[in-house]
Amino acid sequence: MTAPTTPRGGSHWIEQWDPEDEQFWQESGRRTARRNLLLSVISEHIGFSIWTLWSVLVLFMGPEYGVDAAGKFFLIATATLVGAVIRVPYTFAVARFGGRNWTVFSAALLLAPTVAAYAVLEPGTSYGTFLLVAALTGVGGGNFASSMTNINAFFPLREKGWALGLNAGGGNIGVPVVQLVGLLVIGTAGAGHPRVLLGIYIPLIVLAAALAARHMDNLAPVRNDTGAAREAIRDRHTWIMAFLYVGTFGSFIGYSFAFGLVLQTQFGRTPLQAASLTFLGPLLGSLIRPVGGRLADRLGGARITLWNFAGMAAATSVVVLASVLESLPVFLVGFTALFVLSGLGNGSTYKMIPGIFQRRALAEGLTGEAAAAHGRRLSGAAMGLIGAVGALGGLGINLAFRQSFQTAGTGTAAFVAFLGCYGACALVTWAVYLRRRDAAPGPAAATQPKLGYAEV
Template identity: 80%
Template sequence: MTAPTTTTAAREGGRWIEQWDPEDEAFWKETGERVARRNLVFSILSEHIGFSVWTLWSVMVLFMGPEYGIDPAGKFFLIGMATLIGAIARVPYTFAVARFGGRNWTIFSALMLLLPTGAAFAVMEPGTSYTTFMIVSALTGVGGGNFASSMTNINSFFPLRQKGWALGLNAGGGNIGVPLVQLVGLLVIGTAGAAQPRIVLGVYIPLIVVAAVCAALFMDNLAPVKNDTGAAREAVRDRHTWIMSVLYIGTFGSFIGYSFAFGLVLQTQFARTPLQAASMTFIGPLLGSLVRPVGGRLADRYGGARITLWNFAAMAAATAVVVFASLIESLSVFLVGFVALFLLTGLGNGSTYKMIPGIFHAKALDQGMTGEAAAAYGRRLSGASMGLIGAVGALGGLGINLAFRQSFQTAGTGTAAFVTFLLFYAVCAGLTWAVYLRKVPAGPVPATETKPRLGYAEV
């Protein structure tokens, strides 16, 4: 295997790698690993800023006191709009990597973050109409799209045996953008006061430019990665795409939904001031982000389905603690349960994303493919399905915000919403067991088969 070559003459945009085979161990050790890790680092940086911009309004609403004239239900709907557009953006962002190149799209998608950040800087003051706030919040959805393109890009760089770690690290580093923007908000509220939201926005504008410049200087495009409309259609028809979408609603949808809503829940249900809420809001998303690569590592070692099953069971238990805390109105117990829930969403994010390439690789082996043919099929189908799974999963965040909005509007607390979430996690655990871990009675093995078919427990 020859080392990958970078040509600038063959295509517009520069830094195109024309040959790439991460499953070839000699190539991987000689050249591939170094190149893949470099792209991973700067992919994380851009995705990190994208997540910060996407969740910007989880911080902005903490600055919006009575003078803004927006009630808690209106604020939940405001952050829900950002979640919705971010989820929708993930579909086209997934296909953009192959169309324009991972490096080129990272540059463009990073620069796109200037639009919602600059717009928020212009309108963030009392007297601005609610409709204007809704439009500006919707613009931050482009930051949510960054995740899909980043994960699709990094999925192509790494071999199957390291995808859990690489995708977990990429996603976890990106997810840390959520608590970081909340920490910036805390520092601004604690030092300049709740009347200075533009300082937060002023911090991020130069960081967006840095992310775009670093992508231009240090990232690469992979020429072998191409959009495959046939693979996209096949992924849409495959039941595993939709099953994994449901499971991803339970993990990532919970993470992003809780990240948006945590501060508002503390303000609304426990009467915390903006400073008090901001001082607690970042803790859960930070821990959930840091633990995501651990979920990927555990999935690499023990199987994503096993880790995912036990994780959903633990999420149901943590949610039960949160429901109990809501009933007895104990902030300390509530925080313990909620932070545990954040940790588990992070673990589950890593394990579920590891399952996706493993499932399609297992399907290839089950169909009689071997070696590079099986690996290529797995990459093809998993790459096509990731954008859709990521988009549907992110819609779970919208569901969480709407559930909180309805719960607070009708009962004044989030208890009913948490009960709903608990039941959903129980369904996800049952689905994981039934599809990927339940032992199927062995039938007769065809004479043409040389080994037993691979199950999904190891994915």
């Protein structure tokens, strides 16, 4: 087995990479992959914190800012939208510039929205300025796409569920962390000092970029493949998985942005009271994401995803009831369950993507490394698009909340709409990936039905 070599005159380029080769993986591949995974998690973690920054900053914006609840929901919806759209070019940037190189750049770019917010966040600033700075934080959402595409290339198929779940979960946990830091600032300095929060993150951004520059690697075999991108766009499974990811990740990021505002607007919580509650759901949802990936590795992502959507529908029913009864304790139980299940589903759905494309390669007659390479090629191209569409689900959630509060003064109507979405996601998962299909003609047809993609 040939050890990794370094072309292009740089010490951070790896020429040969074959994680499916067990000898290579045991001797050097695993160690290298896990080092890059760790640094990827750190950078993505900071990216998520900056992307969701305005979910915390709006808690600091009292009446003196002149922004009502609908305006605050639109600020966080704008950050969500930019973060979703920018995921597509970020996906292809890894192959164009190298995973390590792009991680350094994208981490350093987080300084722009953070410094901008530090400069303008005070009463008297125009709403348009706030909107522009909120849009800038969307670059943090792009970090997820490039990070997942990069880590997908480092690990063998048998460990992708765990690795992608850990990478995404470690990144997702940036949401509750920034909310906890916001709580600390409000509890100590008061709601009139949002710049303290921003000042904490500026040196952390610099540290994340420096660590990536020093310790990460670029994989030379990873190249942009426009043919793979076109093929992934034409494949119906790309769009089916994007729809399912709207239900899982769209819920996670949408609820993460909106939770504090819902508590303030519907239940009359103060900034400190809201901040003290908002972090718990995103924290649990982030921590459980790798568990969703691991369960999918063992039991099949489609099975976990189906039961997960059923659970999300049940939890949403609890939230609707609590919203009608105006019961904060019941609301918190149901909403926290939604966060946990959305995190679990994030892990299981992302595990499904490489498995689906490898299964299609096998169906086309490819075997062994050829099938694995084909699966990596298409799944890598599909992940960015799926991640972008999934993040748009967060935009939909925040716009639904905005409309619901504008027209009725509560979020009940929005939650009823979300309940219907989870039912549709469960139905699609069962129909496409778990419904029993007729076996091929033969003596065993009656006893050996084909389960389609049930094992992915």
